[in-house]
Amino acid sequence: xxxxxxNYLKLPGSYLFSTIAxxxxxxxxxxxxxxxxxxxxxxxxxxxxxxxxxxxHNAVDEMGKAETFHGYAPDLGYEFLRNAIVEHDYKxxxxxxxxxxxxxxxxxxxxxxxxxxxxxxxxKIAVCDPVYPVYVDTNAMAGRxxxxxxxxxxxxxxxxxxxxxxxxxxxxxxxxxxxxxxxCFPNNPTGSTITKDELQRWVDYANKVGAVIIYDAAxxxxxxxxxxxxxxxxxxxxxxxxIELRSFSKNAGxxxxxxxxxxxxxxxxxxxxxxxxxxxRRQATKFNGVSWPVQCAAAAVFSEEGQKQIKENISxxxxxxxxxxxxxxxxxxxYTGGKNSPxxxxxxxxxxxxxxxxxxxxxxxxxxGTPGEGFGENGAGYFRLTSxxxxxxxxxxxxxxxxxxxxxxx
Amino acid sequence: xxxxxxNYLKLPGSYLFSTIAxxxxxxxxxxxxxxxxxxxxxxxxxxxxxxxxxxxHNAVDEMGKAETFHGYAPDLGYEFLRNAIVEHDYKxxxxxxxxxxxxxxxxxxxxxxxxxxxxxxxxKIAVCDPVYPVYVDTNAMAGRxxxxxxxxxxxxxxxxxxxxxxxxxxxxxxxxxxxxxxxCFPNNPTGSTITKDELQRWVDYANKVGAVIIYDAAxxxxxxxxxxxxxxxxxxxxxxxxIELRSFSKNAGxxxxxxxxxxxxxxxxxxxxxxxxxxxRRQATKFNGVSWPVQCAAAAVFSEEGQKQIKENISxxxxxxxxxxxxxxxxxxxYTGGKNSPxxxxxxxxxxxxxxxxxxxxxxxxxxGTPGEGFGENGAGYFRLTSxxxxxxxxxxxxxxxxxxxxxxx
Numbered sequence: 001x002x003x004x005x006x007n008y009l010k011l012p013g014s015y016l017f018s019t020i021a022x023x024x025x026x027x028x029x030x031x032x033x034x035x036x037x038x039x040x041x042x043x044x045x046x047x048x049x050x051x052x053x054x055x056x057h058n059a060v061d062e063m064g065k066a067e068t069f070h071g072y073a074p075d076l077g078y079e080f081l082r083n084a085i086v087e088h089d090y091k092x093x094x095x096x097x098x099x100x101x102x103x104x105x106x107x108x109x110x111x112x113x114x115x116x117x118x119x120x121x122x123x124k125i126a127v128c129d130p131v132y133p134v135y136v137d138t139n140a141m142a143g144r145x146x147x148x149x150x151x152x153x154x155x156x157x158x159x160x161x162x163x164x165x166x167x168x169x170x171x172x173x174x175x176x177x178x179x180x181x182x183x184c185f186p187n188n189p190t191g192s193t194i195t196k197d198e199l200q201r202w203v204d205y206a207n208k209v210g211a212v213i214i215y216d217a218a219x220x221x222x223x224x225x226x227x228x229x230x231x232x233x234x235x236x237x238x239x240x241x242x243i244e245l246r247s248f249s250k251n252a253g254x255x256x257x258x259x260x261x262x263x264x265x266x267x268x269x270x271x272x273x274x275x276x277x278x279x280x281r282r283q284a285t286k287f288n289g290v291s292w293p294v295q296c297a298a299a300a301v302f303s304e305e306g307q308k309q310i311k312e313n314i315s316x317x318x319x320x321x322x323x324x325x326x327x328x329x330x331x332x333x334x335y336t337g338g339k340n341s342p343x344x345x346x347x348x349x350x351x352x353x354x355x356x357x358x359x360x361x362x363x364x365x366x367x368x369g370t371p372g373e374g375f376g377e378n379g380a381g382y383f384r385l386t387s388x389x390x391x392x393x394x395x396x397x398x399x400x401x402x403x404x405x406x407x408x409x410x
Numbered sequence: 411x412x413x414x415x416x417n418y419l420k421l422p423g424s425y426l427f428s429t430i431a432x433x434x435x436x437x438x439x440x441x442x443x444x445x446x447x448x449x450x451x452x453x454x455x456x457x458x459x460x461x462x463x464x465x466x467h468n469a470v471d472e473m474g475k476a477e478t479f480h481g482y483a484p485d486l487g488y489e490f491l492r493n494a495i496v497e498h499d500y501k502x503x504x505x506x507x508x509x510x511x512x513x514x515x516x517x518x519x520x521x522x523x524x525x526x527x528x529x530x531x532x533x534k535i536a537v538c539d540p541v542y543p544v545y546v547d548t549n550a551m552a553g554r555x556x557x558x559x560x561x562x563x564x565x566x567x568x569x570x571x572x573x574x575x576x577x578x579x580x581x582x583x584x585x586x587x588x589x590x591x592x593x594c595f596p597n598n599p600t601g602s603t604i605t606k607d608e609l610q611r612w613v614d615y616a617n618k619v620g621a622v623i624i625y626d627a628a629x630x631x632x633x634x635x636x637x638x639x640x641x642x643x644x645x646x647x648x649x650x651x652x653i654e655l656r657s658f659s660k661n662a663g664x665x666x667x668x669x670x671x672x673x674x675x676x677x678x679x680x681x682x683x684x685x686x687x688x689x690x691r692r693q694a695t696k697f698n699g700v701s702w703p704v705q706c707a708a709a710a711v712f713s714e715e716g717q718k719q720i721k722e723n724i725s726x727x728x729x730x731x732x733x734x735x736x737x738x739x740x741x742x743x744x745y746t747g748g749k750n751s752p753x754x755x756x757x758x759x760x761x762x763x764x765x766x767x768x769x770x771x772x773x774x775x776x777x778x779g780t781p782g783e784g785f786g787e788n789g790a791g792y793f794r795l796t797s798x799x800x801x802x803x804x805x806x807x808x809x810x811x812x813x814x815x816x817x818x819x820x
Binding site for chain 2: 001002003004005006008009011017018041043044045046047048050053056057060061063064065066069070071072073075106107109110113114117118119120121122123133134137138141179180209210211212253255256257258270271273275278281282284285286287288289290291292293294390
């Protein structure tokens with residue numbers, strides 16, 4: 001008689017963003033006349049850049065002719081794309097990564113979940129609190145996190161690294177030694193960053209204790225300040241302890257196009273077993289590559305024109321962040337992020353709970369954000385807004401939020 | 411100190427098709443003047459159908475304008491695609507499947523690997539021998555298959571169901587009761603099929619013993635005979651015991667475009683736990699959907715014009731199969747498949763081993779096929795050829811094979 005994976009039964013409630021989607025659908029259905037503005041999930045709104053569109057059209061034409069048709073892609077992804085990634089994302093940053101250490105994928109969410117496959121269930125993970133729920137949920141599904149303790153909203157066998165206003169929303173080295181450390185900078189959800197020296201301390205620590213760092217750099221393109229590392233491989237020694245996850249979703253608007261990549265240096269090993277070879281085997285067996293048009297489109301992002309065009313889009317979102325931030329300044333609401341990140345992490349006014357604030361904004365302002373609590377205990381009382389909306393909607397959302405909060409203080 | 415997933419270390423050699431690719435690359439590098447014809451992996455060669463190309467162009471244009479841009483897709487996939495799937499692939503076959511039981515994905519390979527996530531490690535699987543290696547390898551990675559026994563090329567904790575010439579390459583109900591049964595019809599690699607009555611016996615058996623059937627119907631479009639089921643849901647009772655995997659790769663040439671889907675009926679449950687909800691949670695957490703253009707393209711396959719166009723392509727490949735089959739007839743070589751399947755499964759002449767025959771064809775005929783041994787013990791001495799080549803190459807390959815075999819018998 002077949003048995004279900006019991007680890008799934010331990011998972012609390014549903015995936016954060018599904019819950020939000022359901023709440024929004026229910027509100028919409030009950031109030032069909034209301035125009036809802038979504039500053040919740042990190043989904044982009046600007047269209048794909050013209051060079052990306054041209055490249056897609058061109059690749060689609062190729063798929064329509066026998067001479068230029070493409071079937072299954074090579075295991076790692078097409079070399080021209082991996083070369084462009086190395087050139088632009090690593091060499092330019094002084095990071096030593098070769099094209100055959102790049103694994104092109106359908107996105108960083110899949111990779112950040114799947115990467116756990118290649119590690120033993122008997123590894124203890126450390127995550128920031130608050131944290132992008134996928135890291136924890138996928139480890140829970142694999143049976144790596146112990147039991148869920150509802151009162152604490154925590155798992156019994158996970159090392160939580162508190163990220164609070166006191167620490168500038170950066171984690172400190174944990175007291176208990178982890179095996180796998182998840183770091184995401186610029187951070188989702190808080191928008192915080194750490195300096196290269198600070199990241200170097202994590203790399204040194206991982207090498208010392210024999211931990212692996214899974215470094216999610218999906219928001220790298222939003223870094224605007226100096227001395228904030230764009231890749232973990234800027235740090236010395238990262239090749240023996242770090243895996244990096246990257247995405248085209250946030251820099252080039254690929255949320256509905258699907259492309260990302262994972263970097264595993266060949267020196268990363270344990271007891272003579274090569275992690276690179278293990279992931280290679282996983283991907284060759286459980287994945288079948290990214291479509292030809294999408295790989296062509298991703299490569300177009302790295303052309304001179306492509307870089308110019310995506311930078312315009314990023315600037316647009318950065319200006320949205322500035323608009324939200326300046327409204328919060330005006331309202332006297334504490335926040336962080338927005339500077340090197342598309343996310344703004346704000347303290348809910350009047351000591352409201354974050355789901356309470358979510359409901360208030362949904363019902364009164366028809367604005368959707370993400371309750372900080374959904375990201376962990378330290379997210380309680382916080383709220384995430386994204387700058388990925390369009391300009392008009394962002395301005396309108398800010399005006400509505402101002403009005404609701406003005407009424408609140410009356 | 412982090413630990414690797416030790417199950418990966420038990421895996422023998424590399425993934426079959428990676429090994430073949432390496433052998434072919436090595437030969438090509440040493441013989442750059444030789445023109446190699448690939449009838450090995452199941453990759454298609456005909457370009458995408460005109461309606462699919464039109465649909466891709468149209469969707470790409472939409473991605474280039476803010477008003478019609480699409481970001482993250484809904485968890486299950488777009489409703490218009492799922493409705494088209496239900497209408498065409500199920501309702502027309504008299505099968506009761508609803509649109510919200512369809513999970514659109516990046517392909518059947520990912521799904522057939524990932525589906526194991528939702529089942530306990532403590533389940534015993536039954537597979538055909540020979541078998542598509544992904545079913546076994548992914549279960550081995552999950553720790554479900556015991557230890558590998560090199561002498562037997564088998565795993566200690568897997569129920570192998572022999573498929574031989576004596577059984578028309580169909581499995582018989584296993585003596586030992588399995589928890590998870592993998593079936594693939596029309597079969598990869600043997601091209602065999604079973605009748606609806608025979609499949610009904612499997613469904614009844616699974617319901618009786620409480621097993622789940624993972625039914626891979628990726629080659630359904632090649633069925634040309636009556637009384638061969640197109641979906642397992644044509645059988646009574648399949649809604650309580652079967653998961654079906656489908657692909658656009660082989661019917662519409664999407665190997666390099668990437669789209670497939672998995673069907674999980676809501677009645678499939680164990681101890682009150684719903685398998686549908688478990689897979690939903692898995693996909694919402696570890697996957698982020700298929701791109702807008704590709705979902706539009708998949709939907710175009712179901713239009714009237716789309717159906718006409720893909721049927722032309724399928725006929726083309728069927729004619730290739732006929733050409734290969736008639737050459738084998740001429741040579742007096744035993745084979746099966748080709749009639750309801752793009753694969754032809756032949757007995758290597760002169761009692762050659764299947765890797766020996768592989769090397770012979772590669773070196774002497776410059777034709778790449780797949781050694782039957784790569785699919786399991788009962789594949790030894792057999793060889794798979796696909797009809798997915800182009801016409802000219804298929805004819806040329808057949809001529810070269812004839813010449814090599816003529817020399818051999820001299």
